[in-house]
Amino acid sequence: MHNKDSLPVRTNPSTRPIARHHSASYIAHRVKESLTTRVSKLICAIFLSLLLCLGIVFFILWISLRPHRPRFHISGFSLPGLGKPDGFETAHISFKITAHNPNQNVGVYYDSMDGSVFYKEKRVGSTNLTHPFYQDPKNTSWIEGALRGPTMAVNKDRWMEMGRDRDQGKVVFRLEVVSVIRFKVYTWHSKSHRMHANCYIEVGWDGMLLSGTKDKRCPVYFT
Secondary structure (H helix, E strand, O other), rough: OOOOOOOOOOOHHHHOOOOOOOOOOHHHHHHHHHHHHHHHHHHHHHHHHHHHHHHHHHHHHHHHHHHOOEEEEEEEEOOOOOOOOHHHHHEEEEEEEEOOOOOOOOOEEEEEEEEEEEOEEEEEEEEEEEEEEEEOOOOOOEEEEEEEOOOEOOOOHHHHHHHHHHHHHEEEEEEEEEEEEEEOOOOOOOEEEEEEEEEEEEOOOOOOEEOOOOOEOOOOOOO
């Protein structure tokens, strides 16, 4: 029996809890999708890590196998009789240089090597320096050269000009060494390169190399 004075109470639909029903197939699909995403990220991470490791390995190999230019130093130079007025008639030049291979794993083939001496950019003489040879990595070769007789081109006027420089304290020469070289990395051989080494030389009143340029490094470039 109902009370006639009571009013019916209506519940607001928005306050009712909403029941969420997911089927088993939907849940399985979400789980599968999540696993696929994780696997994809893992594969990408592994691939990028391998790529980074390979890049580092190749960079190290490139650094260790990249050929470096040989290094030249002037170790001796003499022009006897520089103080004699008629010294040009019997003038001769002798010099010594070192060629160093700075590479750790790269050898150098010297197919040819010629030397020329210049005074005020005028050629004094030139000569062949050595027969073809192979230079092992981290090895230094001593090379000697001499200019005399037909390999010299010094007249009286040029000799007197050298004498005036001598009286002022020093005579400056430039020794240019031109070589044709090839690099060797294990069984691989590079193409031929034409290499120039320029040694700037100062001799004193006695025609001997001054200490300031002894063992000085000679700039090297390719053409």
